[in-house]
Amino acid sequence: MSLFSAMRSGVSGMSAQSSRMAAISDNISNSATIGYKRAAVDFSTLVTSSGSDTSYSAGGVRSNIHYQVTKDGTLQGTQSATDMAIDGGGFFVIANHATAAEGAPSYALTRAGSFQPDDQGYLRNSAGQYLQAWKLNPDGSLPSVSKTSFDGLQAVSVAGLAYGGAKTTAMTFSGNLPAQAATGTSFDTTTSLYDGIGNPRDVTLTWTKTANPNEWTVSAAGPAGYTVSPASSTVTFDATGANAGLPSAAIPPFTLTSPAAPSADTVTLNLGNVTQLNGDYVPQLVGDGAKAGQVSSVEVDKGGKLWAIYDNGARQALYQVPIANVVNPDGLTVQDGNSFTLGTDSGALTLGTGNSGKTGAVAGYALEQSNVDIADELVSLIETQRAYSSNATIVRTADEMVDETNRLKR
Helix, strand or coil, X not given: CHHHHHHHHHHXXXXXXHHHHHHHHHHHHCCCCCCCCCEEXXXXXXXXXXXXXXXXXXXXXXXXXXXXXXXXXXXXXXXXXXXEEEECECEEEEECCCCHHHCXXXXXXXXXXXXXXXXXXXXXCCCCCEEEEEECCCXXXXXXXXXXXXXXXXXXXXXXXXXXXXXXXXXXXXXXXXXXXXXXXEEEEEEEEECCCCCEEEEEEEEEECCCCCEEEEEEECCCCCEEECCEEEEEECCCCCCCCCECCCCCCEEEECCCCCCCCEEEEEEEEEEEECCCCEEEEEECCECCEEEEEEEECCCCEEEEEECCCCEEXXXXXXXXXXXXXXXXXXXXXXXXXXXXCCCCEEEECCCECCECEEEECEEECCCCCHHHHHXXXXXXXXXXXXXXXXXXXXXXXXXXXXXXXX
16 A cells, blocks of 8 residues: 555665664864765665556665765864874774784775774774884895785884984095185094994095195094095196086095904095185085984884984984775775775775875874764754654654544545
8 A cells, every 4th residue: 555655665764764864963072084085875766666657655765875985074283293184095903812812903095084002012003003114124124025915014102212323434525625715724524423333533625725726635534443535635626617626536535444343344435526615615515424322203204204303413214104005995994993904895905105106195193084064964963863753754644644644444
């Protein structure tokens, strides 16, 4: 009977609007949740064929729930170095365990990058999930890893980091020599190199003006016990032409050799960008290497590489935070804690570095806000309330019509 199908259609409409109301409630309650993705409810018709052109049987409506995963939220700056956001496509990889001793980890994806160290130094979000990354080699290079699975990932730890120091292997001098300097004028520049056990040792470079026009001698003095080759060099500068003020020929580097204990260390001192122009003596003598130090902060670059910043000024790349992508992000399965797992409609997984290809750039000191628009949700709330009331009216009216039919036989 068409009256009963109308009643069932009204009930299905009330059920569909109830689902929409639940989604709106979740959206509003999570409007301030980091990385939350808005839930949306769409409707589709249900058609019941009556087999007749003269009567109609109502089918009702069906609700379809999906999440707007690909819609990005606004990035907001923070004061925490371990807060991260992705400006563009992709997800962070997280796991429920930090170490293998806790059991086999279950991996998931998330856009919520609010990570803080736990009591053991592992970076963990508010849902208790641990940030996963590839551990880099000591020289900062990425080892051979799988970019189509979670194999090889490990929890990021920032505990107990110390920099053991690095010996100096190369130094470079650059600067200007005063063209107006008188014969016999000398200029000294002293800086430190670091030996094999991290001790700072003084190195002095001396420039002396000779009696010949535009000619200087340069010599280097190493730490006690070091030998220097060559002992000195003579440098002539062009006074005219396109290369005026530049050396007439390449300046040979100095090689500083330490005592053998048991084997000698060598430091190459290059004389790079040197000019002779009218003005002041402006030297810069720098080298690699550093003394031992402790971590003062950590930071992440656009590519997702996590760096340790030490109090001695040194930087060391520790981890490569991979950015995960799938063919269809809207096909991911939603889980607790603003996380997603691979689903049948999500497509294949790929892992890569940030700021490359279709992968977004990683932003440190930032978090992605919810993609919920409160104004839109409030409008939808009013629409849902009215639609629910209208469907309830259908049920009430159909019930009254059935009662009227029943009274005909009395």
